[in-house]
Amino acid sequence: MSVTPSCILDSQLTTTWGPSNSYPDVSTVVTGYTGRLWPRDSQPQFWTKFQVWEWLQQVVDMHQIDASNIPFQNFDIDGHQLCSLSYQDFIRAAGSVGHILFQSITELKWGGQYHVDVEQLDLKPEYIYDPSIHLAPVASPTPSSPEIKRSCSRPHQVKKHNPRGTHLWEFIRDILLNPERNPGLIKWEDRAEGVFRFLKSEAVAQLWGKKKNNSSMTYEKLSRAMRYYYKREILERVDGRRLVYKFGRNARGWRESEK
């Protein structure tokens, strides 16, 4: 496997995407698709910019950080660049959140280096962060990293609970919140009211499927999941307008001024 899967994804994001429901990237990635295709994610140094972005979102979600607080522009870099950032760089780039990001990426680098059985771990960038484990920087001789202690324990009990990544509505929200990574997929109709519209419904569905490792996701199916959100008041009904949804009272983190 020499092709980096997400490169294909990146190109899908920037090019027009057929309405077809073929298997765009997955087939290229894996010969003999078995449903598990994440070995690449074990090594952050090989991540594409998009993967870095995904990782960022996952850390943000996992720590309930207000996504609008994150200067995503500062992380428009690939995995190699990301891995060469020092603790100070993270602090400079993301302020207080930099600490969390640094810890997360450090652990991922570490895990990658020791490559604990990748298959078993089902590595996704979100899996590891455990606040009880602190590691020293691997690539940089950072002077005095506050709260980061050296620990030499092996990455054995890494299987940690996995807070099941993002939910659909969070995924949608994060696309909306990151215009630089949202090439016209979804657009705010009324920013203040939380009303938005799908511009490329099938493309969003493919992206969602990609995240869930499901190459047969379609807007039809995605929209069914969206409709279930009405009852939970994560979304409010907007009738008469096709492909338009609105965040409800139980959706958090989408407002411009939300702490």
Added chain:
DNA sequence: GCTACGTTTCCTGTTT
């Protein structure tokens, strides 16, 4: 193994 949750998949009917 069992349960709960959040979808995913499928489907029939309605609306735009």
Added chain:
DNA sequence: CAAACAGGAAACGTAG
């Protein structure tokens, strides 16, 4: 006519 929208029902995968 082709997409979306509506929901019911049931299957699924994961976390606990």
